[in-house]
Amino acid sequence: MADKFVDLEALNIRSAPVVSPSTRIGILHLGQRVEEKGPHDQAGWVKIKADINGASTDGIVKGEIDGKPSLRDPVSATREALVAEAIKEWLRFEKGQGIEHHDPFFKFVGQMWQSIGLALDGKDRDTPWSAAAISFMVRHAGQNFPKYKNFKFAASHSKYLHDSIVKRKEGDTNSPFWGFRLHERRPEIGDIVGKWRETPRDFDDAEMSNAFKSHSDIIVSISPDFVLAIGGNVNESVSITRYEKTASGFLAARNEVFMHMVNQA
Amino acid sequence: MPYRQLSSTWLIAVLAALVVGCVSTEPISELAAVLPDKATCDTEAGRLMETTVVYNAPKSGLAPIAKLGQGRFVYRCEQRGEWLGVMFPGAEEKVDCSQRRPEPACSLGWIRRDSKIEILG
Numbered sequence: 449m450a451d452k453f454v455d456l457e458a459l460n461i462r463s464a465p466v467v468s469p470s471t472r473i474g475i476l477h478l479g480q481r482v483e484e485k486g487p488h489d490q491a492g493w494v495k496i497k498a499d500i501n502g503a504s505t506d507g508i509v510k511g512e513i514d515g516k517p518s519l520r521d522p523v524s525a526t527r528e529a530l531v532a533e534a535i536k537e538w539l540r541f542e543k544g545q546g547i548e549h550h551d552p553f554f555k556f557v558g559q560m561w562q563s564i565g566l567a568l569d570g571k572d573r574d575t576p577w578s579a580a581a582i583s584f585m586v587r588h589a590g591q592n593f594p595k596y597k598n599f600k601f602a603a604s605h606s607k608y609l610h611d612s613i614v615k616r617k618e619g620d621t622n623s624p625f626w627g628f629r630l631h632e633r634r635p636e637i638g639d640i641v642g643k644w645r646e647t648p649r650d651f652d653d654a655e656m657s658n659a660f661k662s663h664s665d666i667i668v669s670i671s672p673d674f675v676l677a678i679g680g681n682v683n684e685s686v687s688i689t690r691y692e693k694t695a696s697g698f699l700a701a702r703n704e705v706f707m708h709m710v711n712q713a
Numbered sequence: 714m715p716y717r718q719l720s721s722t723w724l725i726a727v728l729a730a731l732v733v734g735c736v737s738t739e740p741i742s743e744l745a746a747v748l749p750d751k752a753t754c755d756t757e758a759g760r761l762m763e764t765t766v767v768y769n770a771p772k773s774g775l776a777p778i779a780k781l782g783q784g785r786f787v788y789r790c791e792q793r794g795e796w797l798g799v800m801f802p803g804a805e806e807k808v809d810c811s812q813r814r815p816e817p818a819c820s821l822g823w824i825r826r827d828s829k830i831e832i833l834g
Contacts, residue, residue, distance in 0.1 A: 566760075572808040575758050575786070576834025603760070604832045645834070661832055681834060 452496075452519035453528075454480040455669050457543075457676075457688065459518050461498055461507040465490040473507050474500035477543070478676070478688070479535035479668055484519060487511075494519065516671055520637075526593045526713040527638030533585040534666040534678040537686045544687035549573050553685070560584040560680065564601050578663055579605045581680020582640070585666060586624070595624045595713040609642045610658035612709045613651070624713040627654065633710050634697045639667045640709035641677050641691055641699060651707050664709070665689055675699070745770055748821040749798025753791035756811040761785045762829035767822035771796035778822055787830060790821070797826040 454476045462471040465488055476482065476498055485495040485506075493508045496519075500507075509518050522528055537556075538544065546553040549571060557570030560580040568575060583601040590596030600611035612627035625640060629651045635641070642654070645661040653660065665679030668688070675691050682689060692700040699708055747770040767779040771793040781787065781801060786808045790798030800810050800819045810819035 568808070572758075574756055574788075574809050574811045578834045580833075604834065606832065659832055661834070663834065 449486075450484045451522055452482050452484045453522060454478055454482060454518065455520040456513055456516065456518055459509055459513070461496065461500065461505070461509055463507060465493040465508055473505065474498075476509070477535070477539065479531055482509075482519065520669075523637045526589075526595070527636070527711055529593050530586065530589040530596070530638050530666060530711065530713070531668050533588045534668055536588075537581065537585060537680070538678050538688065541686035544683060544685045546685050548577070548681065548684045557581075557680075561603075563587055564603055566603060576681055578679055578681035579603050579607075581686060582608075582664055582666065584680075589713075593713055595622065598622050599624050604659065605642070605662040605664045606654065606660045607658050609654045609662060609664065609707060609709065613655045613707075621712070624711065625709040626712050627651075628708045628710050630699050630701055630705065630708055631696075633708060635667055635670060635675050635693070635699050635708060636711070637667055637670055638711040638713075640711075641665050641667060641675070641705055642707035642709060643704040644706055645704065648704075649706055654707055663704070665691075672697075745775065747771065749790040749793075749800075749823065751790070751800065751818070751821060753798065754800045754811070754821075755789045757833065758786040758788055758808050758810070759830040759832055761787060762831050765824050765828045767799065767801070767820075767824055768796075769822055771798070771823045779820065787824075788819075789830065792826060793823075795826050796823045797828065798822070799824050 457478045459476040460472050461474045461476055463473050464471045482496045482498040488495050488508050492511050494511045495508050497504060497506050511518060540556055541553055548557055554570035557577050560577055561568040563584050564580050580603055586596050586599045600608040602608055612625040615623035616626035643663040645663055649660055665677035667675045667677045669676035673693055676688050677691060678688055680686050692702055694700050699705055761781055761783055763783050765781050766777045768775045769778045788800040788810055790800055800821050802808055802810055802819045
């Protein structure tokens with residue numbers, strides 16, 4: 449028996465090792481904690497216990513889907529805490545289907561603004577709330593892991609992207625994130641992807657300035673060729689974005705990605 | 714009044730008016746307004762980091778048309794020299810200038826280009 453986490457956006461849990469609507473007893477979501485009970489007699493299937501609609505339920509899942517393992521091992525408790533907060537917001541926004549200015553989702557956006565001290569109610573549609581969302585997730589992860597409280601909470605991603613580089617240069621081990629160039633570290637669960645918006649930027653720009661249009665997402669799943677990351681104000685919701693990796697396993701400098709914040713919490 | 718004396722008095726008055734006009738602050742008027750092109754304004758609001766004075770033309774020496782406090786939301790518009798065009802909602806209004814359909818429109822004006830505006834997102 450071992451704790452595992454679902455590593456696919458959705459995973460069917462079944463009563464028998466047969467792919468049929470009649471055997472499906474529920475759908476597990478990305479990041480959901482399950483208990484692995486061992487391999488099923490039928491090859492390729494795994495016995496698990498998981499929470500389904502509030503009830504602890506025995507069932508089986510496919511071990512792999514399209515070559516990717518369905519379940520992953522836990523990483524450190526601090527990284528899992530941040531991922532759990534990102535997943536919580538993704539679920540609160542109906543897995544990316546909850547539109548930011550609709551009720552009740554605008555209220556959640558309002559909570560994010562208020563957590564960084566801005567008196568916005570979430571109904572405003574031309575105030576980008578993505579950095580407020582990341583700040584909100586990190587702040588909540590900090591309830592049990594105090595190092596996250598040293599995060600540079602801000603309404604602008606560029607503030608904490610810059611701060612993570614400065615803290616790394618200073619060797620500040622109390623900082624929850626250190627900023628790296630893309631080729632320096634391979635991404636891991638709980639790290640943050642840094643992107644520019646509108647105007648191309650690079651690591652040197654972020655080292656020099658803390659005021660430019662940018663974006664960031666929290667990495668929640670790692671595959672050989674890509675990572676999945678969750679962020680706010682993505683498609684007017686909290687949504688998952690897929691980022692490509694290079695053949696060497698680093699985040700690819702594509703789709704505006706220009707830096708990588710490594711989790712030190 | 715003799716013609717010659719009238720003429721010199723008039724000349725002095727005209728010269729005095731020109732000199733005063735060159736050094737005095739221009740009055741606020743519709744004629745003086747050179748507002749930024751609204752089509753150039755950003756669709757995302759920024760947040761003023763300090764109290765900022767707004768003028769109705771991109772030049773020095775004008776009387777301000779508004780004073781926006783720290784934390785007020787503005788939208789960046791076109792730049793002209795040392796001036797940045799901005800669009801801004803009223804003090805008690807919602808932020809959404811770019812989303813408003815139909816009008817009333819937000820106000821337009823100019824602030825110093827080096828004014829500190831926090832980027833959101």
